[in-house]
Amino acid sequence: MEGYEKLGYMALNVSDVARSRDFYHKQVGLQPSGEAEGIAFLRCSEDHHNLSLHAGGPPGLKRAGFEMKSAAALDQLGARLAAEGIAVSEVPADERKLLGLGRAFRIAEPHTGATYEFYDHMRQWGGQPFQPTVAKIQRLGHFVLKVPDFDGACRFHTEVLGFRVSDMIDGTICFMRCHPNPYHHGVGLGRANEVLLHHVNFMVTEVDDIGRGISRFNKAQVPIVNGPGRHPPSGSMFLYYLDPDGITVEYSFGMEEFPAEGARKPRVMEPIKASIDYWDSFLDPRKATVGAIERIAAE
Numbered sequence: 001m002e003g004y005e006k007l008g009y010m011a012l013n014v015s016d017v018a019r020s021r022d023f024y025h026k027q028v029g030l031q032p033s034g035e036a037e038g039i040a041f042l043r044c045s046e047d048h049h050n051l052s053l054h055a056g057g058p059p060g061l062k063r064a065g066f067e068m069k070s071a072a073a074l075d076q077l078g079a080r081l082a083a084e085g086i087a088v089s090e091v092p093a094d095e096r097k098l099l100g101l102g103r104a105f106r107i108a109e110p111h112t113g114a115t116y117e118f119y120d121h122m123r124q125w126g127g128q129p130f131q132p133t134v135a136k137i138q139r140l141g142h143f144v145l146k147v148p149d150f151d152g153a154c155r156f157h158t159e160v161l162g163f164r165v166s167d168m169i170d171g172t173i174c175f176m177r178c179h180p181n182p183y184h185h186g187v188g189l190g191r192a193n194e195v196l197l198h199h200v201n202f203m204v205t206e207v208d209d210i211g212r213g214i215s216r217f218n219k220a221q222v223p224i225v226n227g228p229g230r231h232p233p234s235g236s237m238f239l240y241y242l243d244p245d246g247i248t249v250e251y252s253f254g255m256e257e258f259p260a261e262g263a264r265k266p267r268v269m270e271p272i273k274a275s276i277d278y279w280d281s282f283l284d285p286r287k288a289t290v291g292a293i294e295r296i297a298a299e
């Protein structure tokens with residue numbers, strides 16, 4: 001399978017779109033890229049958007065959008081999902097226009113109920129490069145979901161969606177890359193008693209982005225809930241903080257890249273705290289506690 005270009009965008013439900021747009025703009029450092037029908041769009045690349053903020057519903061994940069390598073890759077994935085008996089629903093033309101998408105379809109991931117959207121391309125925003133402000137954001141990095149049926153969800157993401165495992169914390173966390181996208185993980189799954197969005201990650205360019213983030217968040221009373229620390233699996237330095245609804249957002253700096261072919265095999269790490277953070281950094285219990293997953297109504 002030709003596979004994935006990248007994790008393209010995250011759609012979040014928030015309780016106050018204007019307040020959250022202001023936060024993701026001024027604190028996180030994304031650039032607003034339009035507003036329509038009550039949705040606020042922000043970007044950290046050439047794309048029309050990499051984050052969309054929606055009113056209504058408990059705060060959390062509305063959906064995750066994945067950009068495929070090509071229209072053929074989108075077709076291949078669609079055929080594979082249909083063969084597995086997964087309901088695939090085309091995104092209507094008016095909604096694709098609103099979102100700047102080419103051809104696109106959605107599924108409900110069977111183990112979390114999370115809506116995943118797959119598209120062949122997204123329109124660029126205004127033909128202008130992303131202008132970093134408070135942080136040199138490189139890209140939308142990844143998201144992590146909590147899921148009770150951890151093994152089933154890992155199987156679905158690898159065997160059906162075609163993601164590849166980069167590393168595992170034995171029996172508890174699975175980090176997967178959107179092959180052939182090289183970054184260590186675009187999606188993570190964590191074993192838990194509930195289904196929840198654990199966090200959304202943005203990758204930054206330099207260690208100063210982490211340090212300046214700490215100062216900026218402290219001044220603005222943005223709660224830092226974990227870090228700064230360092231993840232052994234990916235080698236990245238991290239900082240977790242809360243958005244206005246309490247959704248956990250992460251900055252990370254540095255991440256292993258994998259070749260499309262001949263990549264190292266996944267490592268399996270001990271399920272202990274040192275496998276998550278070898279700096280043993282500060283951890284606030286509010287981390288990863290807000291993040292309802294919106295379920296699309298069955299058609």
Ligand SMILES: [Fe+2]
Binds near residue numbers: 199250
């Ligand atoms: Fe992360």
